Amino acid sequence: MVAAAAALPRAPIAGIGRYHAGDQIVDFEIGWEETSRDTVWAREQLTRWGASRSGYALITAAMWQGPWVSPVLRACREIGITFGMADVFGWDSRRTATFARRLPLSLVFGLGRETAEALADSGELADLLGGVPAILAHADARPVLTAAGLRPGLIALLGPALALECPQRAGAHVNGAEWLVEETGDGLLLSTVAGRAHQARRVPLGITGSVVSGPCSCGSPDPRVRLG
Amino acid sequence: MPTDVAGDRYFQPGIETMPRAELTKLQTERILSLVPYAYERSAFYHEVWDAAGVRPADIRDLDDFARLVPTITRDDIRAFRSRTGDPYAGLLCVDPSELTSITSSSGTTGEPEFFPELWDAQPPLPLASARDLWELGLRPGDRVLAPAGSFRGFFDSFYQMLGLVPVYADTWMGHWAEVLEVIKAYRPAYVQLMGPIIIELERLAATHDLREAFSCFKGASFAGQPLGRHQARMVREDWGLELFVYTSAGDTGTAWECREHDGYHLWEDTVLAEHLSADGNDPVSGDEVGELVATNLDDLAAPLIRYRSDDLVRMSGDVCGCGRTHSRMWVAGRKGDETVVRGRPVLVGDVWAAVESVPETADGLFQIIRPSREVEELRVRVGYEPSGDVGGLAERLAAAIGERVGVVPVVELETADEILARSTSVAKFPRVVKK
Numbered sequence: 001m002v003a004a005a006a007a008l009p010r011a012p013i014a015g016i017g018r019y020h021a022g023d024q025i026v027d028f029e030i031g032w033e034e035t036s037r038d039t040v041w042a043r044e045q046l047t048r049w050g051a052s053r054s055g056y057a058l059i060t061a062a063m064w065q066g067p068w069v070s071p072v073l074r075a076c077r078e079i080g081i082t083f084g085m086a087d088v089f090g091w092d093s094r095r096t097a098t099f100a101r102r103l104p105l106s107l108v109f110g111l112g113r114e115t116a117e118a119l120a121d122s123g124e125l126a127d128l129l130g131g132v133p134a135i136l137a138h139a140d141a142r143p144v145l146t147a148a149g150l151r152p153g154l155i156a157l158l159g160p161a162l163a164l165e166c167p168q169r170a171g172a173h174v175n176g177a178e179w180l181v182e183e184t185g186d187g188l189l190l191s192t193v194a195g196r197a198h199q200a201r202r203v204p205l206g207i208t209g210s211v212v213s214g215p216c217s218c219g220s221p222d223p224r225v226r227l228g
Numbered sequence: 229m230p231t232d233v234a235g236d237r238y239f240q241p242g243i244e245t246m247p248r249a250e251l252t253k254l255q256t257e258r259i260l261s262l263v264p265y266a267y268e269r270s271a272f273y274h275e276v277w278d279a280a281g282v283r284p285a286d287i288r289d290l291d292d293f294a295r296l297v298p299t300i301t302r303d304d305i306r307a308f309r310s311r312t313g314d315p316y317a318g319l320l321c322v323d324p325s326e327l328t329s330i331t332s333s334s335g336t337t338g339e340p341e342f343f344p345e346l347w348d349a350q351p352p353l354p355l356a357s358a359r360d361l362w363e364l365g366l367r368p369g370d371r372v373l374a375p376a377g378s379f380r381g382f383f384d385s386f387y388q389m390l391g392l393v394p395v396y397a398d399t400w401m402g403h404w405a406e407v408l409e410v411i412k413a414y415r416p417a418y419v420q421l422m423g424p425i426i427i428e429l430e431r432l433a434a435t436h437d438l439r440e441a442f443s444c445f446k447g448a449s450f451a452g453q454p455l456g457r458h459q460a461r462m463v464r465e466d467w468g469l470e471l472f473v474y475t476s477a478g479d480t481g482t483a484w485e486c487r488e489h490d491g492y493h494l495w496e497d498t499v500l501a502e503h504l505s506a507d508g509n510d511p512v513s514g515d516e517v518g519e520l521v522a523t524n525l526d527d528l529a530a531p532l533i534r535y536r537s538d539d540l541v542r543m544s545g546d547v548c549g550c551g552r553t554h555s556r557m558w559v560a561g562r563k564g565d566e567t568v569v570r571g572r573p574v575l576v577g578d579v580w581a582a583v584e585s586v587p588e589t590a591d592g593l594f595q596i597i598r599p600s601r602e603v604e605e606l607r608v609r610v611g612y613e614p615s616g617d618v619g620g621l622a623e624r625l626a627a628a629i630g631e632r633v634g635v636v637p638v639v640e641l642e643t644a645d646e647i648l649a650r651s652t653s654v655a656k657f658p659r660v661v662k663k
Contacts, residue, residue, distance in 0.1 A: 001239070001240065001350075001355050001356075001358045001359070002348075002349040002350060002355065002389070004239060004240050004358070005358060005389045005390055005391075008368045008389075008390060008391040009368045009369075009391050010368075010388075010391060011368060011369060011388065011391050011392060011393045012393075013393060014388060014393075014394075015384060015388070015393060015394040015395065015396055016371070016393065016394070016395045016396065016414060017396045018396060018397060018410075025406075027413070053325060054325055056330075059378075060378075061378055061382075062376065062377075062378060062398065062400070063374040063375055063376060063377065063378050063382060063383070063384070063396065063399075064374060064376075064396045064397055064398040064399070065396070066374060066382060066384045066394065066396045067396055069382070070382060070384055070385070073382055074385075077328065080325075082324065082325070082327040082328065082329065082330060083328075083329050083330070084329065084330040084331070084332070084342075085329070085330075085331055085332075085378050085379055085380070085381055085382070086332075086378075086379055087377050087378055087379045088378075089400075092379065094335065094339070094340070095332060095335065095340050095379055098332065098335075098339050098340050099330075099332075102315035102342070103315055103330075
């Protein structure tokens with residue numbers, strides 16, 4: 001079937017995503033070239049967390065998060081790490097639990113509040129994820145995870161941009177070749193600096209935080225965002 | 229390969245209309261390759277077949293396969309995993325490091341079961357539906373709404389492979405007022421629906437013109453549960469949306485309706501589908517209800533071989549009105565869903581028909597509550613819309629169900645929102661629960 005599909009024309013764009021900018025919803029087109037660049041960047045970040053061909057990753061995400069998560073999935077494929085998938089809803093936390101129980105996970109990516117709370121309520125959170133060397137979680141899951149003694153890295157969706165903490169956990173890296181994040185008294189602003197299908201110009205994200213411009217001790221030159 | 233985009237109906241005409249004799253030849257070749265492959269690599273099959281006294285050399289054709297290779301059940305797989313601690317339950321035929329991905333079953337009857345996947349360009353589950361989406365009418369350049377769930381994998385790269393543009397809106401329940409705005413803006417051609425979403429749309433129909441909203445759609449798929457008559461009529465007739473229902477092909481992939489809407493096509497170059505008596509290994513005739521027993525023909529990672537699906541189906545190998553030669557099946561129910569109340573069998577489908585017959589519960593939202601298959605009392609939890617007078621509803625439901633199944637149940641009423649909150653999967657709403 002792949003061969004049959006190879007004869008089909010490619011769509012002009014890779015997809016259409018949506019992000020929140022304050023109380024506004026902004027639709028954005030996703031181009032093919034930036035999809036490739038985002039994958040390269042995601043691969044660099046996952047490699048910093050130790051992702052390798054010999055490990056297992058669990059990705060918990062909703063399909064609407066595709067503009068941010070699909071490059072991560074493509075990066076997993078390029079790295080060769082075997083990845084499992086689980087939904088983000090609290091009632092699907094048993095799927096995350098099943099993966100954690102049966103496989104020696106080396107990376108869990110995408111944990112959100114519902115899953116973290118459901119696992120905490122079951123009393124299994126620390127037992128299931130305590131041995132996972134790399135956990136990347138959304139900000140709303142971090143209080144629950146840290147209360148269980150876990151040290152997650154931060155995932156932040158900054159408008160159309162993905163920001164990921166490295167193992168230094170000193171702010172979430174943003175790809176500086178693609179995005180400019182500015183800190184203002186009214187919150188963070190985002191602009192595109194590369195040729196992307198969607199161009200953003202100082203878009204208020206409705207997120208408060210600070211931007212660290214100096215190099216990170218992980219070796220990345222990318223700026224980092226600290227939320228809150 | 230897809231031929232004339234403008235007019236041709238088939239994605240892979242040579243395979244989809246393959247004469248039966250050629251299909252059988254293809255299946256035979258794949259089975260004769262699969263059996264020694266699995267025996268040499270899978271600890272589970274090695275053990276099960278050894279216990280049955282079967283060696284790969286004994287299998288020379290499909291008759292030998294059906295006569296000698298033992299059938300397996302989900303419980304067999306779980307027991308092997310429990311006994312050995314192998315997360316793949318002995319099914320894996322490759323080194324774990326070779327796996328690309330692992331998805332899992334919905335888990336409505338227990339812990340999710342792993343589906344280890346080995347792939348290059350696209351994951352196997354969505355890829356297997358390429359012919360079905362082509363039949364639905366999707367063509368390069370069409371926009372499609374991303375499905376809500378991800379546990380069977382991200383489908384966006386598959387859509388992109390078909391030249392489609394995924395629109396990443398949150399299509400899970402509770403978001404459809406916003407989704408309708410997205411539909412208005414982008415005029416997508418396809419979406420995947422589920423029962424709870426149809427219920428949400430039914431509410432939105434009071435304030436939105438759904439016929440206009442869905443006028444851009446070539447079709448929508450629906451899965452996860454049988455489609456109730458009330459919902460089917462509403463979606464198809466009131467909203468003008470052509471629904472393509474699909475179901476599991478015995479956990480080897482999916483089986484979809486074509487535009488004839490007369491049964492689910494099993495792609496028999498990917499699955500060997502047997503139709504056996506539910507309590508034995510004898511084949512049953514196509515118009516009788518039997519159990520779907522499935523064998524993966526295209527899975528090198530962890531193939532299911534003679535897997536008893538628990539799905540009770542009718543089956544036909546007659547050529548469909550669409551011209552496709554692959555067998556079709558019609559689902560009658562799940563083997564494990566039969567409840568025996570004081571010795572009397574009660575089927576989900578019969579309770580469903582009774583619940584649908586009462587206007588306030590026409591959406592067919594219900595669950596049979598049973599601690600075990602055999603019970604002394606039939607308990608049914610039913611979801612209703614809280615607007616309007618629901619006086620005497622429980623009594624009317626009990627009477628309708630009692631008349632239909634011969635056992636008057638204890639009815640527990642919940643609002644539709646309350647019962648939907650009991651969902652345990654984006655793919656399935658459980659009809660039989662323990663509590």
